[in-house]
Amino acid sequence: MVLRKEGLRLGYEVTLTHDGDSALECARDNEFDLALVDIMMPGLSGLDLCEALSKRSPETVVIVESGITDVNCAVEAMRRGAFDFVTKPFNFSELAASLERGLRHRFLLKANRQYRDHLQDMVMQRTLELSETNSHLSATYDRLYVNYRATLRALATALEARVVETRGHTERVVSYCLRLGRQMGLSASDMIALEYGALLHDVGEIGVPDAILRKAGPLTEQEWIHVRRHVEYGAEILTGIDFLEGACRVVAQHHERYDGTGYPRGMVGEDICIEARIFAVADTFDAMTSERPYRDAYPVDEAAKEILGGSGTRFDPAVVNAFSDIPLSEWRELAQQSAHGGTAMDDEHIHRLIAYSVMAMNGDDLGEPWI
Numbered sequence: 001m002v003l004r005k006e007g008l009r010l011g012y013e014v015t016l017t018h019d020g021d022s023a024l025e026c027a028r029d030n031e032f033d034l035a036l037v038d039i040m041m042p043g044l045s046g047l048d049l050c051e052a053l054s055k056r057s058p059e060t061v062v063i064v065e066s067g068i069t070d071v072n073c074a075v076e077a078m079r080r081g082a083f084d085f086v087t088k089p090f091n092f093s094e095l096a097a098s099l100e101r102g103l104r105h106r107f108l109l110k111a112n113r114q115y116r117d118h119l120q121d122m123v124m125q126r127t128l129e130l131s132e133t134n135s136h137l138s139a140t141y142d143r144l145y146v147n148y149r150a151t152l153r154a155l156a157t158a159l160e161a162r163v164v165e166t167r168g169h170t171e172r173v174v175s176y177c178l179r180l181g182r183q184m185g186l187s188a189s190d191m192i193a194l195e196y197g198a199l200l201h202d203v204g205e206i207g208v209p210d211a212i213l214r215k216a217g218p219l220t221e222q223e224w225i226h227v228r229r230h231v232e233y234g235a236e237i238l239t240g241i242d243f244l245e246g247a248c249r250v251v252a253q254h255h256e257r258y259d260g261t262g263y264p265r266g267m268v269g270e271d272i273c274i275e276a277r278i279f280a281v282a283d284t285f286d287a288m289t290s291e292r293p294y295r296d297a298y299p300v301d302e303a304a305k306e307i308l309g310g311s312g313t314r315f316d317p318a319v320v321n322a323f324s325d326i327p328l329s330e331w332r333e334l335a336q337q338s339a340h341g342g343t344a345m346d347d348e349h350i351h352r353l354i355a356y357s358v359m360a361m362n363g364d365d366l367g368e369p370w371i
Helices: 020-029 046-056 071-078 093-160 169-185 186-199 202-209 220-227 228-239 242-253 272-290 301-307 317-325 328-339 349-361
Strands: 034-038 061-065 084-087
Touching: 020 034, 034 046, 034 071, 034 093, 046 071, 046 186, 061 071, 061 093, 071 084, 084 093, 093 169, 093 186, 169 186, 169 272, 169 317, 169 328, 186 242, 186 272, 202 220, 202 228, 220 228, 228 242, 242 272, 272 301, 272 317, 272 328, 301 317, 301 328
Parallel strands: 034 061, 061 084
Antiparallel strands: none
């Protein structure tokens, strides 16, 4: 406690100084609970000392004493950081009461600081624990995504085994879809829905009899009704599976056309989800560039012309524009990779999609495009 006066009762540990400069020097080397200063002192004034102490040690309570009774002087002392202002002459009981109030205030300030420090330590510790937990969760999500993807690819492969002529079709379409999705700047959640939907687009063919699905000749009208119902079957299979909610939209809408002439609902334009609109272009491109028993594969440039010709009718013009912005050489390379068992995405894209899938599961902002 820095004091200018003697006369206080025992019970305080007191340090006496006789001017403001020596008081400030003393405060540099010691932490005081309370300072009792006089306005009129040699050298540094009491008001300047009050301000300096408040800046140097905010928790030190400063009480100003003075024989000046002008209220403006008291206001100025408070403005410079004083806790209380007492006028002389005073009796020591009044001064002691002011000191006790100041010390209680100091105790509260100190307790508050200790609480903040403790809270900060707890927050730091909890942050470290959460960081470790998130690391474990991220690793778990990584494995979960990889397992989901492997399971869906295995299912798609099993479905394709029923029709030999379309073998490899799903993997190629996934590859084309994801390239278009990146070109269009789709969000992470949309990319996940696009990939899963492309993998499972024909899952409803489980409900179509083999005799119809493998029929070599033209289908009758009644048989076409059975085939078209694979869309409904597929949507029913995926409905209620949370992580396949986006994929379910693709499965339900992948035979809709931009001009409304598709099936099963005749949806028009942007009423069709973007993933299904992208799928329509990718699926058609693969169908034209793949060998069939009844025809040769179209050259990539010829297939590209057909895609451009369907803009605004069968296909979304925005998706067609994205398709045409990708060089034909890249489409040829994607087709060749898929034909030789290449993956739909390279490792970099897979790891990036895993990271975004973790963000999606955590509820984080996914506003930035997945590129």
